[in-house]
Amino acid sequence: MKKILLGAFGALLVGVAIAAALLQLGAIDMAADSPHHPAVYRLIAWTREQSILRRAANIVAPTDLADAKRIRRGAGNYDAMCANCHLSPGAVDSEIRKGLYPMPPNLSSPTHSVNPGSQDSRRFWIVKHGIKASGMPAWSKGGMEDQAIWDIIAFLNTLPDLTPEAYRRQVEASEGHSHGGLTEHTDTAAMAKPAPEHHHDTTPHSHKKGAHKQ
Numbered sequence: 001m002k003k004i005l006l007g008a009f010g011a012l013l014v015g016v017a018i019a020a021a022l023l024q025l026g027a028i029d030m031a032a033d034s035p036h037h038p039a040v041y042r043l044i045a046w047t048r049e050q051s052i053l054r055r056a057a058n059i060v061a062p063t064d065l066a067d068a069k070r071i072r073r074g075a076g077n078y079d080a081m082c083a084n085c086h087l088s089p090g091a092v093d094s095e096i097r098k099g100l101y102p103m104p105p106n107l108s109s110p111t112h113s114v115n116p117g118s119q120d121s122r123r124f125w126i127v128k129h130g131i132k133a134s135g136m137p138a139w140s141k142g143g144m145e146d147q148a149i150w151d152i153i154a155f156l157n158t159l160p161d162l163t164p165e166a167y168r169r170q171v172e173a174s175e176g177h178s179h180g181g182l183t184e185h186t187d188t189a190a191m192a193k194p195a196p197e198h199h200h201d202t203t204p205h206s207h208k209k210g211a212h213k214q
Contacts, residue, residue, distance in 0.1 A: 032099060032100065032101040033099075033101065035101060041102075048131060052122055052125055052126065053122070055125055055129075056121040056122045056124070056125040057121075059121035059124055059125060060121070061120040061121055061124065061150070061153070062150055065120065065150065065153060065154040065157060066154070066157075067154070070150070070151050070154045070155075071151075071154045071155050071157075071158055071170070072170060072173055072174045072175075073148070073151040073155075073174060073175060073178070074151035074152045074153070074154050074155030074156070074174075075155050075167075075170035075171050075173075075174045076171055076174030076175050076176045076177060076178060077148060077151060077152055077155075077174075077177060077178070077179060078152055078155050078156070078159070079171045079174075079176075079177075080176065080177035081139070081152075081177065082107070082152070084096055084097070085097050085100065085104040085135070086104050086105065086106065086107040086108070087106045087107065087108050087109075088108050088164070088167050089108045089159070089162050089163055089164045089166075089167045090163075090164030090167075091108070100134075100135045102134060104135065104136070107156060107159055107160070108159050108160060108162070108167075109160060110160045110161075111160075112159075112160050113160035113161065120153050120157075123153050123156060124146075124149055124150065124153050127139055127144075127149045127152060127153070128140045128144075128146070128149050143179075143180060144179050144180070145179060145180045148179035148180065151179075155170075
């Protein structure tokens with residue numbers, strides 16, 4: 001029995017040494033355009049969801065997520081902070097989204113329509129805390145307060161059912177990119193200036209290798 005345990009321990013040490021050598025040699029490809037093996041991807045996705053499920057379990061959503069004012073406020077912040085990665089109704093793709101790995105989900109797609117309340121806590125936790133090594137930021141670290149995050153969650157519940165025209169009307173009727181946090185620390189001169197309008201540019205723009213469309 002002792003020999004078996006020593007043999008297992010020795011094999012473990014060899015495995016650790018080989019893994020350390022591979023890491024030191026840079027053998028692991030960290031490029032965003034080099035996807036994980038499907039089995040590795042499934043393991044990461046499962047680990048992520050288990051982690052979120054545990055940490056979001058005790059989050060209680062507000063009872064007014066269907067409130068029109070809350071949804072309207074969420075529309076402005078979603079358009080400014082989320083749409084470039086998670087898209088808006090009618091948008092096929094975006095430059096940054098195509099280059100991210102894993103690719104962010106298209107939250108405007110009807111396939112992401114959920115029953116209100118079924119994912120509210122999960123989505124709130126993700127927006128607030130972000131997800132490591134995914135490109136999803138922890139918006140609370142940038143100063144976004146909980147109520148503004150819940151506004152976005154309220155809007156997300158309606159997003160898959162919006163047409164491009166209805167989406168644009170919601171955004172235009174909103175307060176735009178407006179929430180607490182860092183905006184409270186802007187200087188007086190900056191606060192005196194009107195906030196610039198936020199637009200998603202869909203016209204061709206140039207790179208060194210030629211023009212293309214988003």
